[in-house]
Ligand SMILES: NC(=O)C1=CN([C@@H]2O[C@H](COP(=O)(O)OP(=O)(O)OC[C@H]3O[C@@H](n4cnc5c(N)ncnc54)[C@H](OP(=O)(O)O)[C@@H]3O)[C@@H](O)[C@H]2O)C=CC1
């Protein structure tokens with residue numbers, strides 16, 4: 001049986017580290033990091049996520065604001081709101097919750113966030129820095145995965161890593177971060193021969209959004225398996241992209257869903273906001 005990677009507990013540790021640094025910043029410099037979250041429309045999943053973020057921000061001692069707009073807000077008005085947050089000196093981090101309504105060009109909105117305040121790590125400047133191997137704000141989910149690997153003593157150097165999914169917010173930055181740690185990286189998508197590629201993986205990261213797409217018997221014995229997928233079933237329960245029971249028979253370590261990568265995403269958002277406030281990247 002695989003070791004269960006307790007993302008919930010590790011995330012709590014990351015938040016505790018941030019909390020200590022925030023207390024020191026307040027005492028030494030009178031500086032309180034501030035995080036602004038922009039939410040548009042009534043996506044129920046977004047609402048849950050934003051609530052989790054608010055709780056975490058309070059816990060670590062940040063100021064936080066949620067700016068909620070009706071789904072009918074115009075693109076120009078949303079752009080104006082983002083610019084206002086860019087100019088607000090108490091705001092060190094800005095997160096525009098995705099997805100945005102269809103009449104809004106999400107890429108344009110993301111590019112309008114000041115790169116120094118881009119705590120999601122989605123701005124083209126942040127993506128460019130990552131791709132060039134320069135310091136910068138990193139996307140929270142893959143950054144959280146890297147921390148999980150570290151915590152279970154899994155050093156990617158020289159290992160075969162397979163990332164399933166190539167989105168700009170998870171799969172692609174994940175592959176680049178593993179590459180930066182000297183893994184030999186394969187990126188898979190709809191046209192890939194998944195059973196063949198997955199069988200090669202010493203480290204498998206799956207970020208697809210298809211319930212239990214990855215079958216247990218594809219997994220290389222001893223692999224470390226990280227399941228980013230979050231799929232809600234009809235009964236309200238969450239399942240990942242990996243068939244968990246069968247996979248845990250072969251993996252050496254595996255993340256559960258929920259309680260794996262999800263809490264790490266929020267914890268790394270807190271870290272990024274602290275970094276943005278101190279200019280520490
Ligand atoms: N835990 C967390 O903190 C977070 C969880 N998530 C979850 O992670 C999952 C992925 O999110 P995201 O990256 O935004 O998703 P996207 O929909 O943007 O990307 C999905 C990727 O999976 C690939 N894919 C889809 N179906 C298949 C298939 N049948 N075989 C192989 N590849 C496939 C797509 O390939 P192609 O490019 O060829 O279309 C695409 O590259 C979702 O479940 C999401 O809810 C996301 C963000 C944070």
Ligand SMILES: Nc1nc(=O)c2c([nH]1)NC[C@@H]1CN(c3ccc(C(=O)N[C@@H](CCC(=O)O)C(=O)O)cc3)C=[N+]21
Pocket residue numbers: 046048049052095096097098099120140141230238257258259260261262263265266
């Ligand atoms: N600009 C932007 N940045 C994001 O980082 C972003 C986004 N938009 N849009 C949506 C996705 C999704 N995402 C999650 C984060 C935490 C959990 C999380 O904490 N999950 C808990 C379970 C929560 C539950 O029970 O529903 C867990 O896995 O244990 C889930 C999903 C961030 N995203």
